[in-house]
Amino acid sequence: MRRPATTASIALTVASALTLTACGGSGGAEVAADAKQTLTVWAMGTEGEKLADVAKAYQKTHPNITVKVTPVGWDVAHQKLVAAAAADKLPDVVQMGGTYLGEFADMGVLEPVDTKTVKEGDFFPAAWDQVSYDGKAYGVPWYVDTRVLYYRTDLAAKAGLETAPATMTDLRTAAEAYQKKAGTKWGLSIQPGGLDTVQSFYPFLYSAGGELLTKDDKPVIDSAAAVKALENYGSYFPKGLSAKSVRPGYDVTKDFNTGSVPMFFGGPWIMSLLDDNYPDLKDKWAIAPVPTDVSSVSMAGGSSLAISADSEHKAAAKQFIASLTNAQGQADWYERTRDLPANKAAWETGELATDANLKIWRKQLESAKTPPSDPKLTEITSKVDTAIEQVTQGRSSAKDALDKAQSQIEGLVR
Incomplete structure (x- = not known):
């Protein structure tokens, strides 16, 4: 992960980020989940490329939603995010690297997660720690890794x-x-x-x-x-x-x-x-x-999915994130990317439940610790x-x- 940008670098990167942020939320009235709308999403590295395929499948069952995925390289991700946050132009849904969330939650640019519908106990403890800041969750664990x-x-x-x-x-x-x-x-x-x-x-x-x-x-x-x-x-x-x-x-x-x-x-x-x-x-x-x-x-490393506090599409964003972070969605994501599921229930069937090497990963995840947010x-x-x-x-x-x-x-x- 990159170090946080300085104030000077934020100013320099705002202009370069606008090409990515032009489609972000503007903070106006929120749109109902079943309304026709476009959901903007940033995802990093390989995940950004693979997520576009998942988005196409999602649109077939949610014809009112157009999911626009913008891949962002990890080498520029932090600067792009800082610049977009400074300009109030974050996309509706954004992938947060494991060491990013605390910084952006502290800025006040992420929507707190409704923990009545997103249950902490569904995820590995280290994965939930990555989305927690100052007593609240600001993202939903997407995938997790360890060493x-x-x-x-x-x-x-x-x-x-x-x-x-x-x-x-x-x-x-x-x-x-x-x-x-x-x-x-x-x-x-x-x-x-x-x-x-x-x-x-x-x-x-x-x-x-x-x-x-x-x-x-x-x-x-x-x-x-x-x-x-x-x-x-x-x-x-x-x-x-x-x-x-x-x-x-x-x-x-x-x-x-x-x-x-x-x-x-x-x-x-x-x-x-x-x-x-x-x-x-x-x-x-x-x-x-x-x-x-x-x-x-x-x-523990990995990534979570967060919603911009300024998004006009929070209801649709929550539904999209839920489809990616439930047990079925995470098992499918593992098949596509080999990223380890953060949702523990995804490990109960198929290769994730039977493969000898994957059992070692799961055992290590149970005790893994995430750096502080x-x-x-x-x-x-x-x-x-x-x-x-x-x-x-x-x-x-x-x-x-x-x-x-x-x-x-x-x-x-x-």
Whole structure:
């Protein structure tokens, strides 16, 4: 995800966003759900492309509704959204990335969700946390993802490893064995620094019992649990178990294929990439839950669907979102995209209920945590990114780096 735009960049991007926002709501009288109308929708990346097909099918059963889907690239999504919000020109329905919602809810540009009709208990806890801000829900979970451990089973055999690492101690032992006995260049791929390094760090932090912020937005990145997690994370770099630098846009699957990297943490889309791009790897890799420290906890990502507070088509927007986020809609979306359903009932039938790998994803989702929905989250995580890099590059101890980050974050959330 991108960092929030500055005031100057908002001004610069308003003009470029108008071509997308011209069809947004104007804040006038609301239109009834059964009236003839056009519903405007922004969706990001691959989802934006796939959603157009779903919209066509929806229109066949709702002939009074024209759904106009505008795909927006993730690389420009945040700037487009900020510019549209500043101009009061958000579309009727907008996809919210996992770290976006708190920021836009805080702006007052999103319609609160009616929790009498959209039930929290239908969704994974981490998915619902992503749509919640200041005690209210401002979106409906659409899909969710998390991170699990990918590992080379053929190289594990050479390294004398009979099972996947079950604990963080096992993970370190496995990394060393891969390198020494199986001849891999690295033991584990984790991000050494730069933008969003914190996402690579979350499984270590959460599994150790650490957090960025408490539920009442108090920074706790200097806790004993967080220091322990960063000491563990940083320990992979001094002796070359993990690379101290990676090129921009680094694709770990290439090194996973060659065997240079035998283990990494990745999301569900990686499975399709490996199957499609490296068919010779079939039956040579597997996935496992995040190794346990105090517990096994991974980060949760994904997206939700929100309605603009200024939309004139809220009734129709609610119906469209409901069709995408109920169990049937999410099972269909999984078939189209392989995005993991946020609605738990979608996992009760078909491949989602029977596939062995998908059972691992579901188990990890049950305990996964979402980063806090703080409007300054990207500023907060940038401080943690810096702290992690200071440790991986040997420039600071974990305690000193996190003490500094704690002080900086306290200044942001006061």
